[in-house]
Amino acid sequence: xxxxxxxxxxxLSKFNRLFTIGCSFTSYRYPTWANVMHHAxxxxxxYNLGQGSAGNQFISNRLTEAHRKFxxxxxxxxxxxxxxxxxxxxxxxxxxxxPGNIYSQGEYDEKFVSKYCHPLGYxxxxxxxxxxxxxxxxxxxxxxxSMLSVAFEFQQxxxxxFASKKVLETYKNVVDYxxxxxxxxEMNGRWTTNVVYEIKGEKMPDYHPTPLNYYNYLKKIGxxxxxxxxxxxxxxxxxxxxxxxxDEIRSEWPNLDKPLGQQEGxx
Amino acid sequence: xxxxxxLSKYKRLFTIGCSFTEYFYPTWANILSKSxPDATFYNLGLSGTSNPFIAxxxxxxNLKFxxxxxxxxxxxxxxVCRETHYARGRWFKPGNIFSQDVYSKEFVDKFxxxxxxxxxxxxxxxxxxxxxxxxxCDYLGLLSTPMDFKYTHDGSPSCxxxxxILDTYKDLLSTxxxxxxxxEMNNHWEPGSTYRSDMFSxxxxxxxxxxxxxxxxxxxxxxxxxxxxxxxxxxxxxxxxTITHRNEFPIAFPHCHNIKVDGLW
Numbered sequence: 001x002x003x004x005x006x007x008x009x010x011x012l013s014k015f016n017r018l019f020t021i022g023c024s025f026t027s028y029r030y031p032t033w034a035n036v037m038h039h040a041x042x043x044x045x046x047y048n049l050g051q052g053s054a055g056n057q058f059i060s061n062r063l064t065e066a067h068r069k070f071x072x073x074x075x076x077x078x079x080x081x082x083x084x085x086x087x088x089x090x091x092x093x094x095x096x097x098x099p100g101n102i103y104s105q106g107e108y109d110e111k112f113v114s115k116y117c118h119p120l121g122y123x124x125x126x127x128x129x130x131x132x133x134x135x136x137x138x139x140x141x142x143x144x145x146s147m148l149s150v151a152f153e154f155q156q157x158x159x160x161x162f163a164s165k166k167v168l169e170t171y172k173n174v175v176d177y178x179x180x181x182x183x184x185x186e187m188n189g190r191w192t193t194n195v196v197y198e199i200k201g202e203k204m205p206d207y208h209p210t211p212l213n214y215y216n217y218l219k220k221i222g223x224x225x226x227x228x229x230x231x232x233x234x235x236x237x238x239x240x241x242x243x244x245x246x247d248e249i250r251s252e253w254p255n256l257d258k259p260l261g262q263q264e265g266x267x
Numbered sequence: 268x269x270x271x272x273x274l275s276k277y278k279r280l281f282t283i284g285c286s287f288t289e290y291f292y293p294t295w296a297n298i299l300s301k302s303x304p305d306a307t308f309y310n311l312g313l314s315g316t317s318n319p320f321i322a323x324x325x326x327x328x329n330l331k332f333x334x335x336x337x338x339x340x341x342x343x344x345x346x347v348c349r350e351t352h353y354a355r356g357r358w359f360k361p362g363n364i365f366s367q368d369v370y371s372k373e374f375v376d377k378f379x380x381x382x383x384x385x386x387x388x389x390x391x392x393x394x395x396x397x398x399x400x401x402x403x404c405d406y407l408g409l410l411s412t413p414m415d416f417k418y419t420h421d422g423s424p425s426c427x428x429x430x431x432i433l434d435t436y437k438d439l440l441s442t443x444x445x446x447x448x449x450x451e452m453n454n455h456w457e458p459g460s461t462y463r464s465d466m467f468s469x470x471x472x473x474x475x476x477x478x479x480x481x482x483x484x485x486x487x488x489x490x491x492x493x494x495x496x497x498x499x500x501x502x503x504x505x506x507x508x509t510i511t512h513r514n515e516f517p518i519a520f521p522h523c524h525n526i527k528v529d530g531l532w
Contacts, residue, residue, distance in 0.1 A: 057387070064390040068435045091383035093427070112374055121353035124532055125319070128326040132394040139397050167532075170330050267386055267428065 003179070007145065007222035015077040015143070018044040019066055021059050022081035023098075024208060025149040025182060026050030029249050029257040031236045033182075033214035037079065040229035044077070049266070052257055053100035055087025056126045060133045065266060072142035079145045080133070081182070084155055085126040086119055091267060120160050120167065123152065127171040134177055147221070148181035154189065179221040182209065186217040198245040211236035268407060269444065269489045277405070278337040280306045281328055283321050285345035286362070286475060287411040287447060288312030291516040291523050292460065293503045295343065295447075295481035301496040306339070309528055315360040317349035318388040322395040324531070329402060331530055338404035343411050343447070344392055347384040348423060353532060365421040381417065382428040389414065389436040396439065409488075410446035444488055451484040452476065464513035471513075478503040 018041050020026055020034035027034065027050030038046040047070070049062050059082060072078060086102045099105035102117045130146075137144040152168060152175055168175055183189055186209065193205035194213070209217070215233035218225055243249055280303050282288050282296035289296065289312030300308040309332070311324050321342060334340060350370055352359045361367035364379045392408075399406040415429050433440065448454055459477035461470050476484075482500035486492050506519050517524045 060394065061387060061390045064393050065386070065435070090378050090380075091386055092378060092380045093382070097378070109373065111371065116352040116354055116359055116370075118352075118354035124327075124353055125323060128323040129319075131326050132322060132391075132398050135398045135401060136394045139401060170327070173330070267382075267432075 004222035007179070008224055010077075010143065010145075010224060012041045012077070012224060012226075013043065014075065015041060015044045016075040017047065017070070017077070019047045019070070019072070019076060019078045020050060020081075021062050021066070021079070022050040023054040023059070023083035023149065024050075024052040024100075024257075025083070026081050027052060027257055028208055029246075030208075030240050030253055031211045031214075031232070031256065032209075033081065033218055034079070035236075035256075036211060036215050036218060036225070036229050036233050037223070039232040040223075040225045041077070042228065050081075051096060051098055053087075053105075054096070054098040055083050055089045055100075056085060056129055057087070058089035058096055058098050059083060060129050061089075061091075062266070063133055064136070067140060069265065072140050074141045074143075076142040077145070078137065078140075078142050079147070080137075081147045081149050082126075082130055084150050085122040085152075086117070086155070087122070088117070095267075118160075119155065120163050123155070123164055123167050127152070127167065127174050131171065131174045134174070145223075146178060148178045150183045151181040154181070154183060182214075182217050185220050186213050195240055195243070197243055197249065200246075204246075210240055268405070272339075272405070272407075272490060274303050274339070274491060275305065276337065277303060277306045277339040279309065279332070279339070281309045281332070281334070281338060281340045281404075282312055282343075283324050283328070283340070284312040284343035284409075285316050285321070285349075285411065286312075286314035287345070288343050289314055289523075290475055292475075292507055292520050293478045293481070293499070293523060294475075295485055296341070297503075297523065298478060298482045298496050298500050299341070299485060299490070299492070301499045302491070302493040303339075304495070311528060311531065312343075313358065313360060315349075315362040316345065316358065317351045317360065318344055318347065319391050320351040320358070320360065321345065322391045325395055325399060327531060329399075334402050334404040336403040336405075339407070340399060340402075340404050341407045341409065342395075342399075343409040344388075344414075346412055346416055346418075347388040347414065348379065348381055348417075349384070350379075358532075363418055363421060365423040366418065379423075381423055381426045382432065385414065385426070385429055385432050389432060389439065393436060393439050396442070408443055410443050412446050412448040414440060416446075416448065447476065447481075447484050450487050451480050460507045460510065462510055462513050462515075466513070477507055 026032055027048050034048045049066055088102055089098045099107040191207045194210045196203050196205050211233040280300055288294050289310050296310050311328055348364045350364050361369035415433055456474040458472035459475045460473045463470055478500040
């Protein structure tokens with residue numbers, strides 16, 4: 001397991017490039033942990049390869065693609081925050097379709113969902129995928145940090161409790177590999193609404209963590225963040241909490257959630 | 268690796284793949300196992316399945332069987348345009364997405380794309396190869412067909428990015444020997460058997476290779492096959508030639524049926 005001692009021993013000043021990969025917890029319309037990290041590493045080129053609503057299939061694909069295209073080396077820091085597992089990602093001409101949680105999305109029809117989608121199946125799929133990815137990262141010369149947005153245990157469905165417990169026991173090495181998740185460590189295991197803003201005339205509560213939540217999480221797992229990162233997170237947090245509409249978010253942080261990958265020659 | 272391989276040193280043989288590995292008559296996996304009489308044989312292949320499933324099964328096998336230095340793991344990767352899902356205790360794995368009738372036409376039209384499958388599968392195979400190469404077991408990676416293989420006349424859309432994707436992963440691809448289709452079948456699907464079935468009308472020409480073809484492929488790769496394997500391939504092929512109906516396969520090749528390995532999903 002990569003523990004707090006490992007994270008706190010990271011010398012962030014030694015890296016020339018920072019790569020971050022994940023879902024909307026990584027690349028969003030307002031700053032995430034990835035942007036906080038960037039401010040702690042001003043000397044490093046920043047590649048945020050996350051994509052909103054992405055699942056772990058997208059993340060693992062983007063990881064290998066990024067290595068192939070950027071040739072990760074010893075002066076690179078690669079950070080991944082894995083997503084929740086009930087998701088279906090696919091590449092079609094034009095880019096990746098990442099509609100988010102399969103049970104609340106609008107891309108796949110109900111017949112598909114009822115026949116092929118099951119939390120246990122997704123758990124089996126993603127634990128193996130994450131094990132492969134962690135092992136892959138371990139063979140590369142870059143430094144890597146792997147995190148979870150939500151703990152695997154938090155994603156179990158009550159009527160599959162025993163079956164999923166068996167899967168989690170089999171993949172104990174993967175479960176134990178991670179520090180406590182963002183949801184557990186910083187949000188006390190609860191999805192709370194941190195900000196509310198208007199989108200097309202409707203007030204929308206947003207359950208994503210705020211910039212200060214992300215900063216606190218990175219600190220709690222031991223990442224040695226500097227004062228610049230705290231200042232950035234504090235300012236962004238205050239700005240976010242003063243915002244009342246999506247237009248203001250777009251104006252404050254233009255294109256922040258536009259997938260960088262697709263601008264940089266990624267598939 | 269292939270030329271120096273000493274089959275007698277292994278105590279367990281694990282094979283993973285699609286119907287080229289696990290089928291209702293003997294495949295290369297069954298034939299190879301005859302050259303390793305002292306090794307316990309685990310055929311973890313699954314007919315109709317996809318490369319993400321194969322990678323998944325590799326990880327599951329390592330966690331459940333604790334793969335070690337006296338194990339030989341051989342994977343024959345499959346064609347890329349496939350879907351698999353595990354739901355309610357079973358795997359959905361209907362083979363080529365463009366010629367199956369399990370996933371709906373609406374799904375195929377909207378989501379199935381050869382380039383998308385190719386980038387998914389090469390990323391998966393890259394990670395799986397890295398994973399298994401870092402275990403203490405020995406590993407051989409094989410291909411049933413070249414990675415950019417496409418069935419003709421299956422209605423699949425064109426590949427616009429295939430060359431770019433293959434080029435991105437070219438050093439991974441260079442680690443594989445020539446595929447079964449190229450090396451043994453000269454890029455030509457020749458039926459390995461013909462039979463009738465209650466599930467379809469007329470006689471089906473089954474494009475899966477016959478056991479002699481599989482055996483020849485292993486020999487061409489340089490694997491030290493014993494006479495027991497050659498004899499078994501010849502006998503199986505002779506038996507196959509006498510079969511006229513799908514119902515006869517379980518009687519003719521009982522060891523190729525009911526092969527579910529205990530404890531695996």
